[in-house]
């Protein structure tokens with residue numbers, strides 16, 4: 063069996079608002095995060111990602127359910143695993159007038175990490191030479207990478223990022239994405255929460271999708287994408303109506319979109335061409351439509367009546 067970095071069963075958390083209203087933030091969450099690689103923890107705003115992470119870190123008490131981190135039940139055994147976990151939930155305060163390196167050296171001293179580690183973590187986050195520059199000259203992406211470097215000082219096996227690219231520009235987003243990918247490739251476990259699915263799709267090895275505090279889907283990115291409708295192809299043909307009738311008769315799902323048909327459920331794209339050619343309809347364009355996490359997510363939440371936002 064694959065080793066699990068994180069596992070939760072029946073995790074539940076209800077908040078009471080100041081007006082006394084009950085808000086169910088997490089509702090029976092079963093989450094498994096395999097050790098090693100990047101795991102995307104995906105869900106719309108307010109779906110319970112931050113609350114789940116806070117429960118795992120012992121910052122919020124669960125109402126019900128069990129959790130383990132590297133096999134240790136938490137929060138009871140948190141002291142035994144806490145040194146293996148680094149969380150970048152909020153950026154640490156750095157001194158603007160000091161260099162990135164100096165800031166990390168001060169932190170290393172504070173937590174008892176060897177100073178030699180500073181050069182290593184600067185390299186791991188591709189800050190390298192920029193470590194000699196003052197913190198206040200850094201771009202947002204570099205500031206965020208310095209926060210990651212600070213977390214790496216104690217060599218954590220599990221890194222937790224809560225919406226790490228919030229507020230970053232496209233270049234900053236790419237920098238953080240590459241850093242996460244490198245960390246996962248080194249054998250560390252990276253848990254990254256996000257509501258931006260396209261962003262996570264490019265780095266995650268495995269994903270869990272949640273909605274309203276419940277698990278909706280999980281597995282490798284390919285498995286989650288594959289669990290959707292199957293092949294979808296966009297077809298252009300002279301007689302759209304006749305083509306739609308033929309394909310529907312053959313048991314395929316057909317929708318029209320402008321001058322095209324969107325056809326779901328074919329074994330392979332060529333099946334569509336074959337069925338139409340047999341009836342003397344010739345396809346002028348046939349394009350497989352790429353399924354992405356965003357569309358799987360919308361489909362899952364629509365099935366649950368959850369909607370993307372609330």
Ligand SMILES: Nc1ncnc2c1ncn2[C@@H]1O[C@H](COP(=O)(O)OP(=O)(O)OP(=O)(O)O)[C@@H](O)[C@H]1O
Pocket residue numbers: 077078079085086087088105106107108109110111112113114225257
């Ligand atoms: N301290 C709190 N008191 C009351 N309600 C809360 C509290 N913290 C979170 N909630 C509510 O719990 C639900 C889940 O919130 P949570 O922050 O865990 O979701 P999230 O998926 O991390 O969303 P986001 O990406 O917006 O942070 C939301 O409805 C939120 O309003």
